[in-house]
Amino acid sequence: MRDVVHAMDDLLPGKFEITREGIVHDAISPNSPHELTRLRLRKCLETAMPQEIVAHTGKPDVEDESEGIMRRPDVMVIAWSDMDVPGSFDPRALIAAIEVVSHSNPDNDWIGKVRDYPLIGIPIYAIFDPRTGTGAVLTDINTTPDGPRYATRKDFVYGEDVTIGDWTISTDGLPRYQPIGR
Template identity: 35%
Template sequence: MQTQEEIYRHLRDLRNELGVVSGRYGEISDGEIVMMMSPVPMHAYIARSIARQLDAQLPPPLGAFENADTDDAALGKLRIPDVLVVPEDAMKSVDPLDPHEISLAVEIVSRSNPNTDYVDKVADYPAMGIPHYLIIDPRDGTARHHWQIATQNGHPAYLNQVSYSFGDKIRIGDWTIDTADLPRYSDDQRPA
């Protein structure tokens, strides 16, 4: 019988092969490869805006980066945060990042699959040891910061959360993210 780590490694190899063929790379959680739709340009704009704000505040050796694999093979999880804060040297690897090096993971909620960010990653990120998780939701102009990992019901979970509305300044430790200029999906008035 295969261990969870062996199953994960097989899924990761399969995910990488699928990515070469399709040009898209999925995430892995709970024994499944989760292929995501390509994000809309506004999603990328918000991620870049947040990364720029963080970069202006981060002390060396930290940097804000977009879309990098992070995995915990023992847990069988591979995630790709939209924005992450990590030591710059960690980004020089060809292997997925060690999630324990990540200070903050940010996800921008897609219109098509919000449960991934609000349910699945709220469970996966504390299990992977990521101390701060920020959800930015352009669907309704809200944000939610999760932090302080502890064991609840036998599983790692975030003990604290606070909700924000676009226009608020989000404080995460010594860093501030200003949401005043973040667009909402409803702001896009182009024809579908």
Template identity: 40%
Template sequence: MSIGPSTFARLRRIAEHLPELPGVGKVEIAHGGIVLTLPPVRRHELAVARIARQLHLQLPKTHPGFLARAGADLQDAGLGRLRRPDLMVFAEAAPESEPPAVLPHEVLLVVEIVSRSNPENDYHDKVADYAAMGIPHYLLVDPRDGTGIVHSQPNYRSRTPFAFGDRIIVGPWTIDTGDLLTYG
């Protein structure tokens, strides 16, 4: 469901103030409303850090001037979406411009670590959103069962499943999933 620009702008203004509430993790806009998530658990954050570390080692060779960063907003006003992926690869200069959120055409990769509370969001809604935004690669990591999927454009028709312990290819990068942990 897409929403009009004025509705998106109003929701965006509201969303900017919600992280101040105790117990709120991510604040996103999707399906015409604001979506709040719980703060992530330790193993979730550990997976983000370990994947980011591997990407940081490879980015100077594959994409100088790009970084892997957690906690940045991804905005597509045309789709009426504000997402906050667990990790994104984008040009270091991207956040210097307006709007403050990263725009889809600036992003090479999004990474989501599946949460226990709402896995459907990562497996369905975000697959559709990131594909519609034209983001080349979407790495979905599922610590619930130690698996994942590498999605690649066009429209994420290319889907490569993996299990923790595999070395996977995500675009020009190689990720060793051997040090990722299940929720247990």
């Protein structure tokens, strides 16, 4: 499936990822509020973090071959030294994964990744939702009968400070999506 996803990445717009259920395609390319949110989060985090840690917004993916999951977080908090690898990043090397909820496929961020990220060992998952001006930071992976799950969830609204790992950033002024049809 990985080869199919990489081939489609070059041919079709949007973003492709692999979950346990199959390939997820976010068909619409990210819009301005999505990209501005990614940029603001990256810049705020990098201002707060030590230089050996980066808030990365590009490729490659994170992949756990044993679980059959390949994801591409909007922002990956990772040490520079853990980026120097061939192929995909090891998800367990990430300090945090940050997602800006897609206007076209919000369930991918709020349901699919909430399930997949603890399964592949990403210790912190922060979700920013420009549709509602809210978000959540999920931490503390716990083993359950249904598999690993985040045990702690801290909700926030835009305008509040939010803590991701060891760093607190402002959400004041993050862009919001306009209602569809405008």
